[in-house]
Amino acid sequence: MTLPGQNSLQVVGAGFSQIEHQILGVIQDLDFAEQLKEIPRDLDLYDAGMSSHTSVKLMLGVEDSFDIEFPDELLERETFSSIANIAKSVEEILASG
Numbered sequence: 001m002t003l004p005g006q007n008s009l010q011v012v013g014a015g016f017s018q019i020e021h022q023i024l025g026v027i028q029d030l031d032f033a034e035q036l037k038e039i040p041r042d043l044d045l046y047d048a049g050m051s052s053h054t055s056v057k058l059m060l061g062v063e064d065s066f067d068i069e070f071p072d073e074l075l076e077r078e079t080f081s082s083i084a085n086i087a088k089s090v091e092e093i094l095a096s097g
Contacts, residue, residue: 016041019066019087026061027083030054041084046077055080062086068093 016024020041027033032049039048050058058080063069068090070079079089 017087019090020083022065023062023083023086023090026058026065029061030057039083041087042082044081045083046081050080058086062090066090066094068097 024039027039027045030050032045032051032054035049045058046055055077059070059075070089070093074089074093079085
């Protein structure tokens with residue numbers, strides 16, 4: 001499946017949730033996404049070229065997209081290391097709110 005937009009980013013794996021697709025939309029707008037052709041939900045985004053500065057942009061983009069705020073205990077590298085981890089955190093925040 002190809003996401004619409006400027007980058008023809010291919011999502012890999014069956015059954016991406018709506019939350020994961022929304023996160024992919026945020027990732028697609030980040031500078032390091034230009035070098036990605038495929039993105040499985042468990043891809044380590046840091047290994048794929050995401051810098052710490054870009055991870056802050058990702059966090060802010062996800063917060064804006066879902067109208068949430070990440071609590072301090074989730075502000076860790078691992079939270080933003082993959083689509084799966086971000087989605088899990090977003091689901092926890094939405095469920096608690």
